[in-house]
Every structure is written in C-alpha cells, then in structure tokens.
Amino acid sequence: MEYIDRGHVQKKMRTRLLLNKVFKYLFLAATLFGLVFLAILITRVFIDSIGWLDFSFLTNRLSFNPEIAGIKGAAAGTLWLMVIVGPVTMTLGVGTAIYLEEYAKKGRLHSFIQTNISNLAGVPSIVFGLLGLTVFVRVLGFGSSIIAGGLTMSLLVLPIVVVAAQEAIRSVPGFLREASYGMGATKWQTIKKVVLPAAIPGILTGMILALSRAIGETAPLVALGIPALIIPVPGSIFDNFTALPMQVYYWTIDSALTAEYLNLAAATIIVLLVVLFLMNSVAIIIRNKFQKRY
C-alpha cells in the first residue's frame, strides 16, 4: 500500500521548485540592495573628488580659497586624536576586561557591570559628546582641545575594546591557565605570560576597530564645539583642532555658499575611506595571522 500519491507529488513539484528560486533571488536582491547603494555613493563621491584629490590637498593647510585648500590641519587633528584614544582605550579597555574576566567574582555586581558595558555601547554618540562637553571642556577646563576630544572619543569606543578584549581573554582555553596555576604561578603571572599573549590578536583586532570608529565619529566633536576654521596645525594636546569628519561636515554645509567646497568634502571622504579601509585590512591580517592553534 502506498501512502504517497505520486501524481500529487508531481503536481506540487513545480511550485516547490519555483518557490525555491523565488526565495533565492529575493535574498540576493536583499544583499544587492545595500551593495548597490554603497557603490552609487562611493562612485558619486569619487567623481566629485576627481581633480581635487592630489598630494597638495593632503599637505596644504585650510584656506578660504578652494583651489589651495588642503586637509593638513584636519589630518593632523585626527592623528592627534588617535594619539590620545589609542593608549587610553588600550589601558582602560584591556584593564577592565582583565578585571571582569580574571579577577571579579561572578555575581550580581559582575553582571550589573557587564550589562552596563553593553548598554554603553548602545548610547548615541551625541550623548557622549554632551558628556565630554560638560566634564572635559567645562568642568576640567580643557576647552575644545585635543585632550577633551580624545578623552570623549575614548569613552565612546571603550565598550568596543572591553567587549573584544573580554571575548579574546575568554577564548584562551582553561587548560593553559590550569597549567600555569599548577606550577605555582600567581594570577598576574598567568595573565601576563599565558593569557595576554594568547589573547593579543583578538585585543588588537578590537583596538583597530575601535580606532576606526573613533576616526569616523562626528557627532561628539560637534557637541564639543570643535571649531570650523582652524588654520594652524595643532602642536600639543592642549591646542584647538579639527578632525577629518568635522572638515567634511563644515565643507558640506558651506557648499551652499561656495560650490567647490562640495568637491573638497568628497576628496576628504575618500581620504577617510582609504584610511578606514587600510585599518580594517590590518585588523583582518592580524586576525588571520595569529589564528589560534590549540
């Protein structure tokens, strides 16, 4: 006795296969949607920047005259920001991760801190900007200086580093820790000699992703009141500065007055994108090169 009616199966077969195809193309379309718009965006920016992006654009200072205006100041400002953000987030972020993963007792306080770190990652960047404005610019009196901008950015990207470092530390197998403790090593010796060396690729990847986020962020800088026009190149962390995304922002706004500013903004975007692309590549290379071999 047969339970399955072959004729019925045959009849349904075409619809099933058709539906299979429909969904395949539906998902493909979903993928392409984002890609196509990204491509359009980049092409437009690229076309706008043609003729404007050259070596002198990178080395010239800011100017009202679009022909000779460059991004030396903004690029230097961005570099200076990284000088603050890098070490600050590295120390605070990795320190926090080590404490939470290795020292802290798992309990209510631990999960409270953990939840809030995740929450912090979701706080809009403008809020961090306002916090920076209150604490660093006004209360501590740093003004709209590099140190104020750098510390604000550090707070903004700190959760990224903490979470990445935590994951890296957690993925160091327990048997390596056991081996170290089993020989009478202290916790700190174990962390220094076993855990951190094994976790470093993950930590570095997180660091680079955090830095590339910090390079692109604009909102907090707007809130801090980073000025539009800074002609001199900053020389110390207490100088006023502007950064690449701020430059894009102001040039785009002012393009209503001077049309060529739009081209300058496009050229700056290309520079930013290239830097971000390079940083992400480094992150990927590090990840692949130090792939775990346990």
Added chain:
Amino acid sequence: MSSLTSFDPEESKEKNENQSPTITKDRPKAPVYQTKALNLWYGQTHALKDINLPIFENEVTAIIGPSGCGKSTYIKTLNRMVEMVESVKISGEILYRDKNIFDKNYRVEELRTRVGMVFQKPNPFPKTIFENVAYGPKVHGIRDKKLLKQIVENSLKGAAIWEEVKDRLHENAYGLSGGQQQRLCIARCLAIEPDVILMDEPTSALDPKSTLKVEELVQELKKNYSIVIVTHNMQQAARISDKTAFFLNGEVVENEKTDFIFSTPNDNRTEDYISGRFG
C-alpha cells in the same frame, strides 16, 4: 608488580630488571599527605564524603573508581586547583608535610611549587619546548640563563624526552605528538623540582605505545618523587602503583596495597569493580 595484570609478561620482566631494589615495602614511610574528614561540595552536590586517606613518600598511589566517583575532584583538591570552580565548598583538613593546606595563611602558590600536576589532556603552552619547561623556574624568579638551560635539560632527561627534542628546543611545542607533549608536560612539572607529582588520568588521551612510555616513566620517577595518579584503567593501576584507593560515590571504599586490592579486596564493591561487574 602484580601477577593479576594482563600486561605483556616479557615487558614486565624487563621492567623488573631495570628497577633498582631501593624500595622495600616493609620499611615504614612518612606520609606526605594526610587527608582528614574531607568533605567537598559543588553547590548542592556532595562530591567528596568524609575522606580519610594517607599518601606516602616515594610511592605511587593510584586512585581508581567509576566516572563521577570524585577521584579527579580529590586529586585536584590536593593542590587546591579545585578552587578554580566557583561554587566549591570544602570542610575538613588536608595536611601536606604536616601543615593544613586550607589554613588561612597557607599560600597556595607555595603548595603548588612543591606539588606538581600533570593533566588529563597534554596542555603545553603555545611556546617553544624550551620556554615550556623554563616556565615554572622563571615564574619562581630564576633568571640566570645558564641555570635555566641546565634545569631544562635535566627536566627533559628526567621525563625521558631529551633525546627526541634536544635538537628542536626552540621549536613550538605544538609540533610534538600527543605522547611527546604529555612527557613534555611531565618535564615542565619536574622543572619546579616538586616533592609530589599529581597525575590526573595522564594517559587517557594517549595511544598504547605512549601510554607505556609514561608508565615506565612513572616507575622511574617514584624513586625521587611521591606520585598520586588517577586512572580509569585498572590494569594501569595494577601495573604501576604501590597503593590503590578505590573511590565510589565520593567515598573511599578501600585503600590498600595494590597487590592486596587486586587479589583479595575486603569490600565486595571493590571486587565487583575490579572484576568489571560495573564501572
């Protein structure tokens, strides 16, 4: 060596010849460890119940029993590694060289300098062979390069792996085979010059040939060290140990000379277990 084993008699003979007749079972030995009324809980689970067990100098003490009987927990309690599990609660005493290791002022790092451990799965560091063995001495503050070199060589010789690795000391330890890795871990353990070596199923991840090598090594090592070995393998216990403790459901059912346990055990449960009726 027990006559009850399924061990290849020829191999066994060879081994007996190699063994120096230094250890006589009749001479009274000093206990290295004394466990008194030890109870241990993982959260609500009562994992070790009222354990009383002496462990003697220059002997191999085997701990046998079915899975989940607490034998691994017990050996990890001897160097307090068990405390890495957060929900652990312990009562009772373990005296190591007459000092209670659970004393408030007792430094666990100091204990682990005297009590080395070899784990179930070979766990070398992802470092060079040299760095693996030098890790312990370095942790304890030895910086002198010459001295470190000497320690590494001696330890590797002690673990019978020197000949195999002497030309590749600066290669990554992960290039070694599983059996070699385990002997490297034993060498690493010897490098801290321990008094006691705890072995938690050291051969369960190894092939028969590597297992044999480790067993031979254990026989060698007991001349200078006291060894506690947890094993699933009863033949192994019979082959290499002097005393055997049989654990069941967190209790010590019997603790006797190995020959005795494997020929005329006192308790029916021991007999059932060693004759393969359960476990």
